[in-house]
Amino acid sequence: MTIQLYCFGESGNAYKAALPLSLSGLDWEPVYVDFFAGQTRAPEYRSDINEMGEVPVLVDGEVKLTQSGVIQQYITDRTGKFGGAPDEKYEVLRWVLWDNHKLSSIAGMTRFMMNFLPEDKRPAQVIDVMKGRLKAAYAVLDAHLKDRDWIVGDGVTNADFCCCGYLFYPEPFGFDRAEWPAIDRWLTNIQSIDGWKHPYDLMPGNPSDRA
Secondary structure, eight states: OOEEEEEOTTOHHHHHHHHHHHHHTOOEEEEEOOGGGTGGGSHHHHHHTOTTOOSOEEEETTEEEESHHHHHHHHHHHHSOSSOOGGGHHHHHHHHHHIIIIIHHHHHHHHHHHHTSOGGGOOHHHHHHHHHHHHHHHHHHHHHTTTOSSSSTTSOOHHHHHHTTTTTOOSOSSOOGGGOHHHHHHHHHHHTSTTOOOHHHHSSOOGGGGO
């Protein structure tokens, strides 16, 4: 049975699930969610797809899962991939949780405010605070990657898929790869994985669709 992933291209959180799913070898297909038309806020979506009103959502037969980190773990449990060595699982989880609280949550909100809100509704002071918090997170990640190719262990894991979730997007949100050489090298490592795709190539949905 083909796994379905409810997602849209602009969502970094959906990308965190779509990328390992795509690289896992599992049979899957994206199901486009029209976030910008309000689909996730519709009562039908919340009752039938995800009560939290979010993407990603993975449906595999009778299994329905939400939250990118949970979906990543499901992929790992099914395939044995991306979990790291047995003694690394808690270190992988540590970085997944760090990303959720310190990096992706802030990057996603900042990118949304800077690019997808009407210009007259963009809160400049809030954006400046968020960009400051992001800079601190980039510094932590860059320092950690200074002498290593991957966040945990000797190969790509869910820690990498989480932390890269928003960092390939072209829209401005206070991130410039050139300013963070270790992060830049690490992102190049991820891009070098056979089968890697940019979020706009992996999932349906692109800002140009609404231009």
